[in-house]
Amino acid sequence: MNRRTFLVGSAATLAAGRTATALAQDENPGAPAPAGEDGPAPVFCHSVASGDPLPTAVIIWTRVTPSPDAAPGSGLGEPTDVRWEVLADDDSNTIVASGDLRTSPEQDHTVKVDVKGLQPDTRYRYRFHALGQTSREGRTRTAPAPGAPNDHARIAVCCCANYEAGFFRGYREMADREDIDYVLHLGDYTYEYPTGGYPGPFQETVRTVAPPNRTTTLTDYRIRQGHYHLDPDLADMRASKPLISVWDDHEFADNNWRDGATGNTIQPGDDYQAMKAQAMQAYQEWMPIRELPLQRTVRWGSLMDIIIPDLRSFRDKQLQMGTWDPKQSMLGGEQFTWFSNELRNSEATWRVIGNEVMFAPMTIPLTMDPNIQAWLTDKLGLPPQGIPYNTDQWDGYQAERQRILDQLAEDGKGNTVFLTGDIHSSWANSLLARGSSGDTVATEFVSPSICAASPFDTIAKKRELAEPVRQAIRAAERTLCQADYWVKWVDLEHHGYLLVDFTRDRALAEWRHVDNAQSPDTPFYTNFAFQTFPGRPGVYYL
Template identity: 40%
Template sequence: MTPYDQISRRTAVTAVAATTTAALLPLATAPAAHARPAVPAPAAAPAAGTTAATGFLHGVASGDPLPDGVLLWTRVTPAPEAVPGSGLGPDVEVRWQVAEDAAFARVVAHGTATASAATDHTVKADVRGLRPATGYHFRFTAGGVTSPAARTRTAPAHGAATTGVRFGVVSCANWEAGHFSAYRHLAGRRDLDAVLHLGDYIYEYGTGTYPAAKYVVRPHSPAHEIVSLADYRVRHGRYKTDPDLQALHQAHPTVAIWDDHEFANDAWSGGAENHTPGAEGDWAARMAAAKQAYFEWMPVRPSVEGTTYRRLRFGKLADLHLMDLRSFRSQQVKGGAVDDPERTITGRAQLDWLKAGLASSDTTWRLVGNSVMISPVAFGALPAHLLEPLTKLLGLPTGGVPISTDQWDGYTDDRRELLTHLADRAIRNTVFLTGDIHMAWANDVPRTAATYPISPSVATEFVVTSVTSDNLDDLLHVPPHTVSLAAATAIKAANRHVKWLDMDSHGYGVLDITAEHAQMDYYVLSDKRDPKATSSWSRSYRTRTGTQRVERVKTPVG
């Protein structure tokens, strides 16, 4: 049995955080800084396997920007033995500063927090009292050591007539499958308001499981599949030593949601595809451990019931509705059971929350951070040599079926209810932003796919490819854009609402939002296995306001 047979799906291609919020001092009244400040180079990360020194070895980060504030994050190593997941090391006071300038001559907020083993020596400061749409610098100090300085940016005021916002968009970063050059290229941009991470920030597998051992670029830590709280902490800690990931967090605030691999493959509310209760313990305990580590290690505010569904606003231009499609979903099924109205991908409370938020929004655009694809996909007639690897990636029978049941295709009643809500309420300019499937897509989202385009499109969807996680050419071990072209042609022929897909590349997206359009620029890497991989623009698609349709654009945004 191959590793691909052992794992039924490769992310659809294939507990509350304990933190200390510091007290704030009043904001100084210096003029707002409109220029986006430069970012110092990240501090060098310790090499894998080396003994930890003390200090800020895992970088600094910010996230969830608000008009008056932002969440700051770091992890302190107060003693050599206080490595992630160890439970060792003394408490240490951590001071933080937010300034208008890179030299920290104009400090506008500061405070203290305590890093302790109880939170794996991570700390957060939920800073408020800042000015809207303003770039700031921040840093931490502890035990006489100062962290790297970083930049962040607040969101526009809720009522501001914002001319534009721009986000980097990423998902699916498997440590073993390659290097995080996509993060480095996004870190180098100075035109982003934030970076959206749409899930699979970490992967839970043991080393050599995915990809197979002979294709591993760099090994996981710990080497075994992560199950316990200590395991998840160690894995998060390993990720945060990556220099490109550190650079990304130093350059831009992050807005993140989780998908399945922050827990286990094909996770649902009561289990996961690769969770065996007898061997790996109680699922609820494992999920609670994964969530605790996630909120400790990520610059994310927990919301309702300790989940990641929440809402951010960027002036009068866009609401961003962020989904949790793992905590409440029913178990994946096959065949006609996908239509069962008792089954759910969102849970009743979250679906009602999303529908109410979309209906009441007074912004130009309604963005939905959506970890798995909502657009329906039928395979049509694929050549046998392509059908088999695609069904392995998607976890489907090799005979072929019309859906991937881990996506919204496996929960058709929830999708029908949501799309009917958009249509019946005439809710315009809804854009789903999606990761998970390790391919790039640009889709109309029809109310009834079988009769599209007679049945209208009620939304659009932009799906970004993976940072490193395997896609079709990786599975087949062939050059990109060779044998996959036949598969892409067949999928588009069977799904007229799919306007474009790239089944082979790795990279990231840049989403540009103005009153006139929502445009996704797709960028691809030269080689995910090369730590110095270059990046190039591939394609651009946009939806113009009021159209609910995607169209190709010949150039990326400036």
């Protein structure tokens, strides 16, 4: 049995309360039994992770399985003592920090340490010990010191990993690349659907998630997290790079907002606030983050400030298509003030926004004549930047988006890059001062999904439809770029991730795509690349 088969199978094993040995022998009779009922429990089967790097601190994470019945969400298993160690990333094996703690079912046996007193801009290794076993070694790094004259950083940007729709090939390549400084995950880390509820291309379910039901309780969310974290590609990515993450909607419910959700997974009788609180608890337990709420700024020396708002917890309810309200807020008043101040006070070469939903307009223009546009807005109440296709993204919050654009235009720095997820497709957008007109004031690069359904996947419901749908998708891409001329490039088919290389002189974005996310071995390639420059915002060809 290879490593992938065992780790993926182990997710179902632990979720169902069965031992790893039993599942291994089911899938490959006669194979050597992994640790389980015939040997020590696989204490660290959920791997290790690190995240939220600061100049002198970083979070390290793991989960212990003290007994075969102590599956995620089970509430079973004894309290367990764990020792953690951080080591210099060299051949010396020098332990630079260590400590002891205890975990229990109250934390779902997860372990999280905020390791302090580290050196800035330094790579480290880390590991855990419990019940006579030692975890794999993870690798992490700290951020450069405040104002340090660092000249380069490479970020992998990703989002939207639907376990049943495909394999996590994007995570695999991120794990294998030595040149990535950290991974920025923009949400939909897990999905809430029941088994078969959200398939991949051609309506096919590639593999089965646990629990089989829609996630609505703390137990459900813990099981779902545990199942995901046994995926070998995700496990290797988390062990190899520090993670900076924020949630979007599917960690809780489709198209959620401050007090509810308008998407297709919320059901009558759901206690949304209870669901949200429990999903947040599981997310806090399983992710290498410091604390909630999630809005924060990660400063990477003098090169860039990564400003990460929370676009779900404080937003107003989404409006109906074709309507707009100038009071509509995505950020909420207090968070908007924080966000505006972070932009205003940043002195870095780059201001980078970790942005869950697309910022650029994707609208049906009312007219190209500004006088007629103003009349339609004033007299008929139509949205000033056109009628949005999707009010869940910034198009549904046009007035607040305009306040941000006004600030960017006024400060004139021209060094703001939005790194965006959510939309399961790849975009390169020049952001204009009045949304759909005016001077260019910022740039947006949008990451594809890891494997959640792209527009192509949603339309191509049968394999024999693949080629005609592909031709229609190409035509739609051309039409989008013509109708919304600030969209410089769009790909509505492929999965993968976004690789962004920041230097003092430019930011280079490469879309790393695969042709078939349903295959665990499909190769990666750079489908397209664009660049932008500090003081010269917008999308430029190489």
